[in-house]
Amino acid sequence: MRNRGSYHRVLGDPPTDLTPEALRQWHQADRRLASYHRMVKSMVGPNHVDDVLSKARVKLHQHLLRHGPVGNVTSYFGTICHREGLDHIKHIAKLAEQFVGDSTSSLEDAAQRVRVVAVNGMTSVEVSDQVSRALKELEKTFTPRELTAWLLVEMYDLDSASIATHTGTSQSAVRQTVRRARSKLADPELQRRLREWTLTPE
Known part of the structure; x- marks a missing residue:
């Protein structure tokens, strides 16, 4: 069967x-x-x-x-x-775009899936308030386009083709935007600020 x-x-x-x-x-x-x-x-x-x-x-x-x-x-x-x-x-795109344009949004419905700091061995964010604060830090560093594309890839697991279809751009442009965002995410100072919002191991 x-x-x-x-x-x-x-x-x-x-x-x-x-x-x-x-x-x-x-x-x-x-x-x-x-x-x-x-x-x-x-x-x-x-x-x-x-x-x-x-x-x-x-x-x-x-x-x-x-x-x-x-x-x-x-x-x-x-x-x-x-x-x-x-x-x-x-x-999905509306949720991401609302966050980018709305300083009060916390993306609560996706809080359990967010992997804001799931790179370079950092602990995943698991609490809605922490998600919101960590994303606010990213908002200070990323452009709106970078943050929207990065959220769609990292939070909602959309691929570049799906994002390109929604945004009316090309897959290569989406990939380039996400690469820029990930490059910014690797900055040690940003990593330090994000680490402040992760869960502290007991």
Whole structure:
């Protein structure tokens, strides 16, 4: 039996509350999940593909349950996946951009995933207030473009292609921006300031 990803298990396998024709369409879309997975992965990167596909499958199920079968389920589900991928990237990018432009933002919803100081052997930040303060230090050093790109890469694990699609620039420009940010991050004085906001080992 194949190893099924988390996006296969959202609603059970298969859902038991659909009409026979709707269930047939569900299975039809299910047989093409590998293709949808590749499409979504190209949009949002490998670290977000399961989240997007899970949301897309929920939406497909809701439609089939409420409205019955669709005309062409493979095209319909492809459209859902595409829209969910775009919405996912926009949401993530909006959080990063809000922080860069908002001095009161603490990015609390991502606090447990932030790796502000996960380089050069420094301890990861784990507390929301510490996350906010450490990012404020970065804001003093990085340009808004550098900080936004760096947050999308380091905090949300987006790849350069996904960021380039959202920002309307090229992958090479994104990579260059992130390289500049990482170079600044290596500065000993900035490292010292960031270290002040990390958790002190007991």
